[in-house]
Every structure is written in structure tokens, then in C-alpha cells.
Amino acid sequence: MTATTAAHLAPADYEAIARELDALRDEIAADLDERDSAYIHRVIRWQRGLEIGGRALLLASSLPPAWLAGTATLTVAKILENMEIGHNVMHGQWDWMRDPKIHSTTWEWDNVSPADQWKHSHNVVHHTYTNVLGKDNDVGYGILRVSAEQEWSPAHLVQPLVNVLLAVLFEYGVAVHDLELDKVQAGEIDPAETRAKLRAIGRKIRRQWIKDYLAFPLLSGPQFATTLAAGCTANAARNVWAHMIIFCGHFPGDVEVFAADRLDGETKGEWYVRQLLGSANISGGRLLHLMSGNLSHQIEHHLFPDLPSNRYVEIAPRVRALCEKYDLPYHTGPLARQVGSTWKKIVRYAFPGPRTRGERSA
Incomplete structure (x- = not known):
């Protein structure tokens, strides 16, 4: 492993962990x-x-109480659909039910990212190469420096502002993620494939915009403007929440990254340990777990991405006990602490250095 926290493990330990x-x-x-x-x-x-x-309340969106209640209700609905339902259904967590309506091959979520593209960039690439530099595009999403091991450039100086914009527009950042623009620029991807993906993204954006920014506002008649504002607010709030939960599961504190050469001959046990060291949980109650899509149990999700999310809460104590048994860290903390730790990294790594491992989490 790139990290030193697993240096004490012997091959027999990895086999036992697996x-x-x-x-x-x-x-x-x-x-x-x-x-x-x-x-x-x-x-x-x-x-x-x-x-x-929420949509019904917004039919009276010119009234401030109705606007506030409708926008809040619609925001909660969008967060639930995005996090606990869409993300997890598309992971195949509910495929065992054999329900064609709740299946990874048929679900299309309320998000501008086409499901098939998201499943490739997330399920295949990210979950296979979790936190491996040069392999996992989710490490900084290709635009942020979140680790000392990433090369610094002057463009990173503005990454705190970039991260704010990414949070508000997160669904659009996710939508272009599977394009792998760095490979497009290097000529490693067929331009025809990129154009096909862009057309699919365009169709998805068009459907989402018509639904949220035209059809439902028109249904509210003279309250078009206030209903449109409610739709924009709900989507922006959903984006910020999803961004916060996902970043807190991947970048805070001592979460580690790995060199690409560590994939050579990687065993199942080593893969498991990489998931443990490259993830972080968020401690909290049932409401937080539900609204985060149970990605508050990011460690358990990375270990078992296709197990139903409602089971992570019972799995977590056993995973933590395993970490204690093998003297491995189990990164977890309350939401406020994880948010602060993540932002601390984003601000620190906007500037050059450090290059020593001891300063990784500064």
C-alpha cells in the first residue's frame, strides 16, 4: 500500500481479513x-x-409559507431519490428482489447524469480503483488537489472557489465525469464515443430542465417565476448536500491515497484494506443515515457496494471490530468535523506542498 498504516500486515493477515x-x-x-x-x-x-x-404546495408558491414548505419538501424528496434510492438501486443493491421496476438495469434517476454513464464511472471505475492516483477519477474529481501526492499547479490556487461552484452544480460535474476529459485531450478516446456521450447528457439535461424549469412552473400559472425559483433552489440544495456527503466519505482527515503500481498483483484482502483506508464514515442518527443514502457508512459501502444500504448500520460495528483486531484505522466522526476536515484539505492543498507523508493531513 502507499500508506504506512498497513505496513505491519503480513500476507497471512490479508488472507484472514479477506x-x-x-x-x-x-x-x-x-x-x-x-x-x-x-x-x-x-x-x-x-x-x-x-x-x-411539494409540487402541490408550490401551486401556491406566491405565498411565502407555501413556497418555503413546498421548496423544503421537494428538496427532501430529491435528496431521498438521489441518495438512498437512485444511487443504491443503480449499485444493484436491490437486484436480488428481481423487481424490474427497482433494478440497476432499468432505474433512471432524477439527475442530469445518464444512469449508464454514471454506473461506469462510479460502479466500475471508482469502486475498482478506489483512491488510486491516476486510476480513480473521483480523487479530486480531476479538478481539485486533495492530497500531497497530487502534483500542484497554479490552477489549484482557486480550488476553494471551484469547490463551491462544484457543490452548487454537482449534478453537472457528475454528468461530465464519465467523459474522462483528460483522456479526450490526450487522444486516447474515440471522438465519436465522446460525441455520443455528450448527446446522451444533452438529452438528459433537456428532460430535466423541461420537467423542473418549464412544465411544473407552467402548471402553477401566474406563479411561474416563484415555482421556477423553488425548482432551482431544490436542485441546488440537493446538489450541495450530495457533494458534502460524498466528499466527507472520501477526503477528510487521514483518508489515504495509493500509487498505481500497488494494483500489481493486488489480492482480495489488499483490496479490502484499500477500501478501509480510503474511506471515512459520518457518525449520526437514523435520519442522517437515511438522508445520506447510508453513505454515512462509506467504509461499509466501499467494502460491500452491492449490499442493501439499510444493512450497513448493523455491519458497521463488526467492521470496526475487525479494524481494531488488525490495528487498522476506522475513520469516522460527526458531520461538522468531517466537513471541516475536508475543507481544511481543500484550502491547504490549494497551495504548493507538502510532499512528506507526515504532512499529508495538514
């Missing part, structure tokens, strides 16, 4: 039943009810 985590995954997978199915159906019903309620 056996224990494989056994844990098999145990949970074998225990999935109607309780889990009822959970996701219940969340979807609540999400759709909240969206309908």
Missing part, C-alpha cells in the same frame, strides 16, 4: 428477505409522496 469480510458479506446476503424489500418500497413511497406534496 476470509472474515467475505464471510460477513455472505451472511448478510443470505439473510435478505421481505423486511429489506419492505424497506426500499417504503422509502420509495415516502419519496414519491413528498415530491407530490
